[in-house]
Amino acid sequence: MFKKIYSPVQKVSFAPFNHLSVKRDDLIDPYISGNKWRKLKYILAKAKAGNKTHLVTFGGAYSNHLVATAAAAARSGLKSTAFVRGEAVKNEMLLLCSLFGMELIFTDRESYRDRHKLFESRFADNAEVCFVDEGGASVEATLGCAEIIGELTETYDHIFCAAGTGTTAAGLLKGLQEQQLPTKLHIVPVLKGGAFIGDEIARYTTTDKQLELHLDYHFGGYAKTTPELIHFIKTFTAQTGLLLDPVYTAKMFYAICDLEKRGQLHRDERILAIHTGGLMGLFGMRDKF
Template sequence: MRSLQFDWPESPIQRITSPSINKQKLTVCVKRDDLLHPNISGNKWRKLKYNLKDMHDNNKNAFITFSGAFSNHLYASSMASKLYDIEGHVILRGPHIDEQNPTIKMARACYMNLHVVNRITYRKRNNTDYQDEIREQFPNSHLIPEGGSNQSALQGVRELARSLPESDYILCPTGSGGTLAGLIDGSAETSHIMGVAVLKNAEYLNQDILGLSAKAATQKNWQLLCQYHGGGYGKFSPELWLFCQNMHRAYNLPLEPIYSGKAFYALWQLIEQGYFPAYSKIIFVHTGGLQGLDGLRYRKLI
């Protein structure tokens, strides 16, 4: 295993203005974590960083994780495996693999070991008995949950929180809850933390966040917005995709409509509705995941 470079320069912050933002006297900035790491973007590097460090410190020679076939987590894990010369294994939701899928092709190019299971088996990924079976099958491997969200991941997201300027509101897309939990843990209580759920019926994530973050149970400065899912995970409207394209043209801000675009569109709607008090300082965390655009193009969804 190659020496792990854990520390990279902090990602930049981009100011966004518009007539509505200016009229309401708001300050809106984007934390460009899509530019954080040269190969593993956004919250995926934040989450993997301390998982890889734990694996290294505990003398494990491999890791194993869980993923869908187009997942940013699969992409990031595969890239980490290749860059740092780590043996990587992924329990992949099947039952079949499309070898032409660009994310799968990239994982193959990184020599990631893909173990395809049917959907019934994959649903057991968070079951402790099933995870124990996986650990027996791969005895010297560090187990990373789907999406990378665990206590090790929170260490990386706390670093993100501490890197942010003083803000009244911090917003981020929310899939598995780890980024939101880490922001709650690492941010000042004077900041209001808002997660935009990208999945339908995502209210259950509130309990997952409480399980990850001790501070979430005692603080009232956070919320999960569940009405901006756009129809469910992986679904989006033509209006949302047009919004993403317009943001790229107007601000040179690349977005994809599954995570970052969906959450930034929610922020834009809240601004248009006059949700935020005048003079509010708002920061949006761009969690990366732009590789997902290749999968959407492959499936002719954009």
């Protein structure tokens, strides 16, 4: 089901930038969108090659990864199960997961910390089950994300991407290294204390001066927002027609604009922002708007 695909690059007019482009991975698929599609591509291929019939994964109640995995499994003729962090709830995201046939196992936060132990407690003796880590983090995921660079038909001075686990970032860096491109890769961790993402990237590829982490744009932590960020989302979307999610892409675009104000980017430099999808995350923050 994961045939080769090229998402479009769209030039965006947003002051003060003259050369701001967006890789529209959010348009790949309505449910397996953005980097979720990229991450799952080779995970699914490996599962199929290993005669796996059942995907088991992990995430929060508003996880785009859970929706993407449920949809991908259903389209591939596979069963799916998710350990959902926290108390039992009902929301739009989990409704989609259920409709795609995913079994949901709500799990207390302490038990959730050891995902491998959780997996072993239910599926240790089942050879047909495939473990898919939270967010799809894996070597296979980096291979899919590296393909973003190979799809580009122009070169850029800077590429920006938001990050939660570092897997997509590692794939982008691998892609730049494979193509021997001098482009600077800027990663915007969306978690407080996101320096660990540098270590996560180093698990998959060699890090060097080509990579820069911007740690000050988490707005309080994962899935946290401020009135300033919400105002930015409204302004950006009204001016460009491009939807942003508050968890990832909004923080990335805010960082780009703020770095220009600080003189660390020049408005005439060629900048590419990776839109990693995740727009259904807006459902969990509708009260913020």
